[in-house]
Amino acid sequence: MSINDSILNSVGLTDKNIKFLISDNGDFNELVTLGHDQHQVLRYRATLTTVPEHCPQCGFLLSGHFYLAGTDTASYKLPTANGYQQILLLTKQRYQCLRCKNTFIAQSKDFMSNSTISRPLLHQIIDLAKRDISEKDIAYILHISHSKVNRLLHHAAKAYRTNYTKSLPTVICVDEVLYAKHHYGFEMINGTTSDLIEIFPTRTSIDIRRYLSNYDLSNRQRVQYVVTDMNANYSAPLRVMFPNAQIIIDRFHIIQLAMKAVQSTRITLQRTINNKRSRVYKLLKSNWQFFITDQSKIDSTQPRWFKGINEYLYPQDALQLIFGLSPKFKQDYKIYQAVLRAQRSRSFDEFSVILSQYKPSHSAMDQVILTYKKNLKSIRNAFLQKPSNGRIEGINRRIKQIGRTAYGYGNSLNYFFRIRLQLFNRKHINASFINLLTKKTCESDKIIRFTSYISQTL
Structure with missing residues (x-):
């Protein structure tokens, strides 16, 4: 050489x-x-x-x-x-x-024509943008201006096109993600490998159907399971767009719905107590975690320390003290614990008995039971099938971290591109990404414009 x-x-x-x-x-x-x-x-x-x-x-x-x-x-x-x-x-x-x-x-x-950035340096910028570091840090590492890095990534984001020809996996997890104040996006990931499929800027039923209709019917028919929460916007379009898939309600959201009802009833009861220094009030306020803990994880043979009242009590004595004050809270608490037991044993029959024997008490649990009955088929699939939304919750954590690293994004387009760039093709960036860059530039500020279809390389 x-x-x-x-x-x-x-x-x-x-x-x-x-x-x-x-x-x-x-x-x-x-x-x-x-x-x-x-x-x-x-x-x-x-x-x-x-x-x-x-x-x-x-x-x-x-x-x-x-x-x-x-x-x-x-x-x-x-x-x-x-x-x-x-x-x-x-x-x-x-x-x-x-x-x-x-x-x-x-x-x-x-x-590139009319640009001082060489292609190898552009490759380095894109490669660093895949890591969880801010644009200012990328500019500092590469000794170029922050505005140059921002413009390069911004024009890459403008030219991005979703790859609707990519084969869909057999298991898909869907969820919402908050990307700006009062603005939620709709995301899909591979339920087996945790790879991001796509993230869309809106989550309404009409928009979801419009997004998913871009995939061929034969491609959508490959999907066997779709895991989601009990959001009313999701179930109808998902059933239509994935005709061969079983809709599965995530098990965590089944428990979470009953848990929130118990918390709501506890807070309502707490507010009805006028004496804020009473023993019952302090027990309800300072020990809220105790009332949503699975009873199977509580040792009922030993007294435990309760904050607020600053004394040792047996768990059952503390519960009886609250149950005697509010029968509604007693019923909601027992329903919640029964749902936990049914979920723990993966017994849909036990869960069905809870729904059939429930008597309305004009509490928050009434709406929970109605929601369970409305989504009974999807909940049954959750008891019988293994897929869950645990993977997508981890992806959501990474998405939030991307926003925290940059101290927020004023332009959601740039935010989405960084999400895709960091979650797509996580090991190595495809060299053809650089080859698809055109040689045309903007004469005013000499920045590279990405006009090629780049989603294949992501």
């Missing part, structure tokens, strides 16, 4: 027509200080004399039909190495076509 090829490899370039200038003592770069912060830069010098086959203006065959019309020197930013910014001063040959008399300069696939 020649010295020139070795230098090309070290700086991430691939065009062998780039010839580096090497001094008599073998130096091919120099360490200089640049910028207002006087940071150290490795500067290279090279020449480019590539002659295209045809004139880019008139298409005339240039084999021997051109003049040498001087040179132009441009400065390009290369990927950072060992903390040093690398800059290439490239002297490019200018040519004049004998037919149309127009001039043009030598071009290389490693650089």
Whole structure:
């Protein structure tokens, strides 16, 4: 391998027509200080004399039909190495076509027209954007401006198109995600591998059907299970759009619904007590976790310390103290514990008995039972099948972390793109992503515009 090829490899370039200038003592770069912060830069010098086959203006065959019309020197930013910014001063040959008399300069696939960002550096920007770091940190690492990184990612986000040709998995988990104040998105992930399928900006029934209808029917028929919560907007469109799939209500949301009813009844009871220093009030307020804990995890043979009242009590004595004050709370608490037992034993028959024997008491649990009955078929699938929404809850945590890292996003388009970029293709970015970038730029601010269909590479 020649010295020139070795230098090309070290700086991430691939065009062998780039010839580096090497001094008599073998130096091919120099360490200089640049910028207002006087940071150290490795500067290279090279020449480019590539002659295209045809004139880019008139298409005339240039084999021997051109003049040498001087040179132009441009400065390009290369990927950072060992903390040093690398800059290439490239002297490019200018040519004049004998037919149309127009001039043009030598071009290389490693650089974009009218931009100082080289393709290897662009690759590095996109690769760093896949990590959980802010745009300012990316700019600091690569020694470029934050606005440059922001514009590159923003135009990538504008050109993004959902890949509706991608095969859907057999298990899909769906949920909502808060991406701005009072704005919820609709997300789908692979229920087996936790890979993000797509995230959409709205979650209404009409919009969900519109999004999913872009997938071919044969593709949607491959889905066997769809796991969701009890959101009324989801069940109807999901049943229509995935005709062969069983709709499964996530088991956690089944328990959570009854738990919230117990909490609501407890708070209502607590507010009816006028004496805020009474023993019962302090027991209800300070020990709320005790009243939603699974009884199977409570040792009833030993007294435990209760905050607020600051004394030891047997768990059953504490419960009887509250039950004597409110029969409604007693019924709701027992229904909640019965749902926990049925879920723990995965017995749908026990759950059905709870629904059939329940007597309305004008409490929050009444609405819970009605919701259970309305979604009974999907709840039955939850008892019989294994898939759950545990994976998508982990994805939601990662999405929230992306927002916290950037201290929020003013533009939801950029937020969605960072989500997709960090959750799609998590191991390595496909090299074809860079190849799909066009060479056209905006003349006003010289930023790269992404006009290609890039979802295939994500």
